[in-house]
Amino acid sequence: MLTRKQQELYNFLLTQQDNFIHPPTLDEICLAMNLKSRGSLHKHIQGLVSAGLIEPLNRKQRGIRLTKQAIQMGKEKDDADGLPYVGAIAAGKPIEAITDIKYMKVPEQLKTDKPCYILQVKGDSMIDEGIFDGDWVVIEQRSVARNGEIVVALVEKSEATLKRIEQYPHETVLIPANKNMQPMHYKPNQVEIQGVLVGQMRSYLH
Amino acid sequence: MLTRKQQELYNFLLTQQDNFIHPPTLDEICLAMNLKSRGSLHKHIQGLVSAGLIEPLNRKQRGIRLTKQAIQMGKEKDDADGLPYVGAIAAGKPIEAITDIKYMKVPEQLKTDKPCYILQVKGDSMIDEGIFDGDWVVIEQRSVARNGEIVVALVEKSEATLKRIEQYPHETVLIPANKNMQPMHYKPNQVEIQGVLVGQMRSYLH
DNA sequence: TACAACAAGAACTAATAGAGAACAAATTAT
DNA sequence: ATAATTTGTTCTCTATTAGTTCTTGTTGTA
Structure with missing residues (x-):
């Protein structure tokens, strides 16, 4: 049974391991998890090693790897606990992360077999698509889309919105589903x- | 046998445990259950431990876990993992029962603690409410409604529709959410x- | 009245977590 | 090969978090 911080570290490794080319160093994890001391982190890692979730790293540098069992558990977890409900999305603002992440059980029909997460919609920019203020949306995590799909788009690295997308060689258009709003060209x-x-x-x- | 408060706590843990990313602390449970004293709660927890419904938490922090037995009991009580998906509803036709009943897992937030079932919507009669053709709706099974609620109504024992309802002493009005359709008076x-x-x-x- | 369930809150203690220093092995640079 | 740097390990000290144990008072019930 894991402590709170061990669980947090385990989640971090599960979700972020794809973002590193090489397995991360302790310092890199500290930076990402907002810790200031390698020593503290090391203790949590030892906890996960003895729980059988991290391969023993005998002084190997960049040797932090999840065990097969740990990865397997991670995949099962989505089925058991549902999808993470991570925040709210409003037109014109960055995604507002909520402090205590919750999980919602979601029907198979509303998700894919790829990693998904849930956002709560703020605002009326997709009202003509039947997506209202307060609705929850299930988002498949990926960085490319086909024209006509509805996407979570980050504009200028600062504003996150839910819009229909049309991509052309020299222009990307984000189209709200609301008669009172205009498509935006970028x-x-x-x-x-x-x-x-x-x-x-x-x-x-x- | 459980006392009233123990039962309440057990129900809370059964239904709410998925909403916490980490197992809850006593204080968090107090907050959620509207208690002001950890000490009081602790005694109820002890009760459930000796009833075999909560794993003994020997000073473990965030160690409140239901036993397998308790979860099993909860599932049986809950009847199933999901809600029965019983058919499709279209304006102007009786509910079309499907032969092989399926079950869908539904988030806690979309259902009540009373018996519910799922229908698939056919047609556009609720389009202005953001309910489209092909959507699934979760229906709480009951035979009375307040004015303004959206109901599954069986008209003349033959036609089932999804409409907003207004009931007056001598008249019942079913109001579609579609500019092209007219309210029906019965x-x-x-x-x-x-x-x-x-x-x-x-x-x-x- | 007597008893049980319950609530509140204070005091206490164990578990968990964090920072930083010192060190040692692994890796990279010279 | 040697030196310099990075990075994992171990340690001590301290702070915070969170379970436990009390005592006291209230309420509802047999």
Whole structure:
């Protein structure tokens, strides 16, 4: 059974390991997890090693690897606990991360077999698509999209929005589904795709 | 036998444990259950431990875990993992029962603690409410509704529709959410309520 | 009345976590 | 090969978090 910080570290390694070309060093993990002391981190790593989730790294540099068992557990976890509900997305603002990440069980039909996460929609920019303020959307994590798909787009590395996308060689257009709003035109390198809409949910309670 | 408060705590842990990324602390449970004293809660936890429903937490922090037995009991009580997906509803036709009933896992947030079932929507009669053709709706099974709620209504014992309802002493009105359609007026005994809309889901795959 | 369930809060203690120093092995540069 | 640097390891000290144990008072019930 893992402690809170061990769990956090395990989650970090599960989700972030693809982002490193080489396995990360302790210092790199410290930086990413906002720690100031390698020594502290090392203790958590030892915890995961003895839990059988990290391969014993006998002084090997960049030797932090999850065991097969740990990776397997990570895949099963999505089925068991559902998808992480990570924040809210509003037109014109960066994604607002929520402090205590929750998990929602999501029907198979609303997700793909690739990594997905959930955002709550703020605002009415997709109202004509039947996506309302307060709805939850299931997003498949990827960085490319086909024209016509609805994507989470990061504009100028600062504003995140949910919009339909059209990409041309010299222009990327983000199209809101709201008669009162206009499509926005950008240069391709101004827009970064963070995921593609695969599902939507709404509660009518209270 | 459990006391009233122990039962309440057990229910809370069963339904809410997925919402915490880490197992909750006593203080977090207190907050959620509207208690002001850890000490009081602790005694209830001890009760559940000796009833065999919570793993003994020997001073472990965030160590509150239901036993396998407790989870098993919860599942049986909950009847199933998901809700029965029973058919499709289209304006103007009775509910079309599908032969092989399927089950869908549904997020806690989209259902109530009362019996619910799932229908697939056919047609555009609720399009202005953001409910599209092909969407799934979660319906709480009951036979009365408040004015303004969206209900599954059986008209003349033959046609089932999803509409907003307004009930007056001598008249029942079913209001579609589509500019191109008109509200329908009936005598109260012509309309039978089969359930109330509590959730909605849509897939954007393919 | 007597008893049990319950609530509140204070005091206490163990578990967990963090910083930093010192050191040693591994890696890279000279 | 040797030196310089990086990086994993171990340690001590300290702070924070969170479970446990009390005592006291209230409420509802047989």
